[in-house]
Amino acid sequence: xxxxxxxxxxxxxxxxxxxxxxxxxxxxxxxxxxxxxxxxxxxxxxxxxxxxxxxxxxxxxxxxxxxxxxxxxxxxxxxxxxxxxxxxxxxxxxxxxxxxxxxxxxxxxxxxxxxxxxxxxxxxxxxxxxxxxxxxxxxxxxxxxxxxxxxxxxxxxxxxxxxxxxxxxxxxxxxxxxxxxxxxxxxxxxxxxxxxxxxxxxxxxxxxxxxxxxxxxxxxxxxxxxxxxxxxxxxxxxxxxxxxxxxxxxxxxxxxxxxxxxxxxxxxxxxxxxxxxxxxxxxxxxxxxxxxxxxxxxxxxxxxxxxxxxxxxxxxxxxxxxxxxxx
Amino acid sequence: xxxxxxxxxxxxxxxxxxxxxxxxxxxxxxxxxxxxxxxxxxxxxxxxxxxxxxxxxxxxxxxxxxxxxxxxxxxxxxxxxxxxxxxxxxxxxxxxxxxxxxxxxxxxxxxxxxxxxxxxxxxxxxxxxxxxxxxxxxxxxxxxxxxxxxxxxxxxxxxxxxxxxxxxxxxxxxxxxxxxxxxxxxxxxxxxxxxxxxxxxxxxxxxxxxxxxxxxxxxxxxxxxxxxxxxxxxxxxxxxxxxxxxxxxxxxxxxxxxxxxxxxxxxxxxx
Numbered sequence: 001x002x003x004x005x006x007x008x009x010x011x012x013x014x015x016x017x018x019x020x021x022x023x024x025x026x027x028x029x030x031x032x033x034x035x036x037x038x039x040x041x042x043x044x045x046x047x048x049x050x051x052x053x054x055x056x057x058x059x060x061x062x063x064x065x066x067x068x069x070x071x072x073x074x075x076x077x078x079x080x081x082x083x084x085x086x087x088x089x090x091x092x093x094x095x096x097x098x099x100x101x102x103x104x105x106x107x108x109x110x111x112x113x114x115x116x117x118x119x120x121x122x123x124x125x126x127x128x129x130x131x132x133x134x135x136x137x138x139x140x141x142x143x144x145x146x147x148x149x150x151x152x153x154x155x156x157x158x159x160x161x162x163x164x165x166x167x168x169x170x171x172x173x174x175x176x177x178x179x180x181x182x183x184x185x186x187x188x189x190x191x192x193x194x195x196x197x198x199x200x201x202x203x204x205x206x207x208x209x210x211x212x213x214x215x216x217x218x219x220x221x222x223x224x225x226x227x228x229x230x231x232x233x234x235x236x237x238x239x240x241x242x243x244x245x246x247x248x249x250x251x252x253x254x255x256x257x258x259x260x261x262x263x264x265x266x267x268x269x270x271x272x273x274x275x276x277x278x279x280x281x282x283x284x285x286x287x288x289x290x291x292x293x294x295x296x297x298x299x300x301x302x303x304x305x306x307x308x309x310x311x312x313x314x315x316x317x318x319x320x321x322x323x324x325x326x327x
Numbered sequence: 328x329x330x331x332x333x334x335x336x337x338x339x340x341x342x343x344x345x346x347x348x349x350x351x352x353x354x355x356x357x358x359x360x361x362x363x364x365x366x367x368x369x370x371x372x373x374x375x376x377x378x379x380x381x382x383x384x385x386x387x388x389x390x391x392x393x394x395x396x397x398x399x400x401x402x403x404x405x406x407x408x409x410x411x412x413x414x415x416x417x418x419x420x421x422x423x424x425x426x427x428x429x430x431x432x433x434x435x436x437x438x439x440x441x442x443x444x445x446x447x448x449x450x451x452x453x454x455x456x457x458x459x460x461x462x463x464x465x466x467x468x469x470x471x472x473x474x475x476x477x478x479x480x481x482x483x484x485x486x487x488x489x490x491x492x493x494x495x496x497x498x499x500x501x502x503x504x505x506x507x508x509x510x511x512x513x514x515x516x517x518x519x520x521x522x523x524x525x526x527x528x529x530x531x532x533x534x535x536x537x538x539x540x541x542x543x544x545x546x547x548x549x550x551x552x553x554x555x556x557x558x559x560x561x562x563x564x565x566x567x568x569x570x571x572x573x574x575x576x577x578x579x580x581x582x583x584x585x586x587x588x589x590x591x592x593x594x595x596x597x598x
Contacts, residue, residue, distance in 0.1 A: 036372045147524045147577050182534050183527055251562065255530040275530060277569045321375035321499055321558050323534035 006201035007066035012086050012191040012326060018198070020219035021212070027220065031242070035315050038247040058092065058205040058229060063194065064100040070192070071169075075104065075133070080163025083190045088174045088327040089261065090226035090307045093194060094137045097171045101135040109134050109168075111141035114270065118148035120155035122165075132166045139172035140264040145179070145274045154184055161188070174325035175261040182323065196223025207232050220311075222327055230307040243294040243309045245316050252278055254320055256286045257305060257313045260296060265304035336411045337404060344403050355396040362388045363463075370449070374559060375499040382448035383497065386464040390441045429484060433467045436483035440464065445491045451501055451560055453492035454481050460561070474564055494560070500536060501560035505570040507551040510584035515542055518551065518583065525574045526555040531566035533558045548586030 020028065071083065087093030101108050112125040136142075143153035157180075159165055172180070174193075181188075199214040205225055207214065209232075217235075221228035234240050245253070259274050260266060266274065272283055287303060290296040295309035305313050318324055338344075362385055370381040405411060423431045446452045446469060450461045457479050459471035468480045485491070495501040507522065519540045526538040536556035543550040553574070557566040578585070 145528050147521065147528055147573065149528070150524060179534070251531075251559075251565075258530070274528075276573065277530060277565075319374055319377070321533065321535075 004204070005062045005065055006198060006204050007063045008195040009066055009070035009085075009192050010195045012084075012193045014195075015193055015223075015326065016196060017327070018196050018215065018218040018223050021216055024216045024219045027216075031244070031311065032315055032319070034244045035312055035319065038245050038249070058225065060092070060096050060099040062204065063092070063096040064103055066194070067096065067100045067169075068103075075167075080167050081190070082160045082163075082168050082170050083192060084177070084188055085169055085171045086174050086177050086191060086193045086326065087171050088193075088222070088224045088227075088325065089264065089305065089310055090230065091194065091224045092226045094171050096194075097135050097137050097169060100169075101137075104133075107131045107134050109136050111136075111138065112152060114144065114149075117142075117144055117150070117152045120151050122152070122155055122159055125152075126165060130165075134166065134168040136168060136170045138264060139170050139180075140176035140262070143176075143180070144270065145259065145262060146276075149274070150183055153180065157184055157186070161186075173264045174327050176264065178323060178325045179262055194225075197221065197225045197228055201225065202228055202232075205229065224327065227307065227310060231311075234308060242311060243306070244312050245295070246289055246293045248289075249316065252282060252286050253290060254317060254322070256283070256290060257295070258317055258322055260303055260305050261313065261317075265299075265302045267301050268303065271303060336406060336414060338406055340404060348400050348403060351396050351399050355392050358392050359389050362392075367448075379447065379449045379497055379499065383444075385448055386437075386441050389466075390438060429482075430467065432487070433482045433484040436486040437464070437466050437468075440469070440483055440486060443486075444497060445486060446493055447497050449495075449560075450497060451494040451563070453494070454485055454489055457481070458492075499558075499560060500533070500556050501563055502554055502556055503563050503566050503570075505553045505555075505567050505574065507553065507571075507574055507578070508547075508586040509549045509551065509578070510586050511544070511548045513549070513583045515549065517581070518549075518578070521577055521581070522551060522553045522574060525570055525577060526553055529555075529566065529569050529573070531557045531562050531569055545586075547588070 074083070085093055085097060098108055100106075107129060109129055109131075116125055139153075142156065143149055160168070160170065177191075197218045199211055199218060202209075202214045202218060202225070205228075207217070207228065209217070217228050217232060221231050231242075234242055255275055255278065256271070259271060263270070263274070268283075268287075271287075272278075272280060275283060278286070287296060287298075290309075291298070293309070294306055295313055296303055297306050298304075314324075366381050366385050366388075370378045373381060401407065405415065440446065441464075446461050446464070448461050448464060451458070452461055452471065454471075457471070457473065459473040459477075459479060461469055461471050462478075463470040468482045471479050471481060473479060507518075509518065519542065522540045523538050526532050527534075532538070533556040539554045541552040541554065543552070553570060555566075555570070557563050575585075
């Protein structure tokens, strides 16, 4: 790895959030209080808030170089088995893994259809795309949080661990990973993630700011590069502020946000199937309310938490005692 | 002579002292009044441990303010010698013993409840068969609201001789037990796994806590007890409803039969 590349792969257990300076802690406290005591005026700012600055992509090649640096030797070896790469939301890890797969001409496996989640027929999914080395870019697409949505992943994980499907890299969203560790409590030895964004890495991805500001940004973004880029874009525009939770958010809002984070986004129908306790009209109201607050958005039929609303949603769920990810 | 002795217990109260006493009482009442309104309002915006901590501060703060006010006022009114205190406490004890025994017993139990913490605001307790959430701890009684929205006043006196069942004991963890009654002929392991998954996939479940299924064989079939924790104790009934509804749907999908009523549960229809 060159001296100028600050991307680094580490064990998940070694991940440490960048320490926050006092000013950032105060900012986080203010954000937390805004979530606890939402202002009823938020609705009136809707038209302005819609116009968020663009969330800029970053160059994936240096991050793929870091994957090479860490796993080149393992890739060239004859062994089997998998390495898990845990990805906090908006960190771009899935895109990095796809770029890395393309570089090494490795296939990115297609997720099974939702109908297969209830069964344990791994072969039906595996055979059409079988390869000695492969990449799974979104493990969150391989299960759903419903009683007949866990059988497939429970059958798949032991096969992956035993190397029955060859060698590969499994990118798993951090919220999904936390849940799967609860649903399938087996110690996974080969779990990695990208190290927390540092001042140098933020400069590398193109954020030019004084050192102190970069440190504060890294801390506020919890070491997540994608989130840092989004926060930076908001910071650059004085007229904009991050979204906050609407005044009348309750259990139903928490269910929707948690389900979306857990599955890294869901279609309306899939969301309804994982939240049968909410009636369809109730779910629509929740989605509309969260969409108006810029906390969720619908991209090509898939509902997702917005990058700008992630901090508010995370804080909201954390304050309610939800099971959080490792980041 | 006796009148002089009694009067000797008390200090000469000047008008300045009267004003000071009035101010102390007013401030104490104001602090208690404000704490009983502001802290519940603040607690409504919080969840889990933070909410329960704020609620638990209300009775504690009231006792602290009450004691400080008493410590401030008593020396202004009474000559605080050992002899005087013995005389006053003796007279007070006599009055309490005859007339106000139960009332004072409740007051003392109320103070004991503040440091012994058998219940705090936000706790779910059962006293003498009544189950509900503690909403307010007064000087004499604890106010609880049942799931059917009925307010029940329980004197602190119950603390001395009744069993107080506290379901969450000041924390956010409250176990919910959901029962399923099935006909005996089925695969118990399959049902156990299914019920565990029903809880695991409930949006109400607290994933930090364990999920357990207990199986009991009965003459009429098999009794399953699904034990899990909701994220917030206030969600316990919605959680139980969700587990029951989804559990039944999943069991029906597997064609598992539900148990018939046992003879002792059967209703005798009279012609």
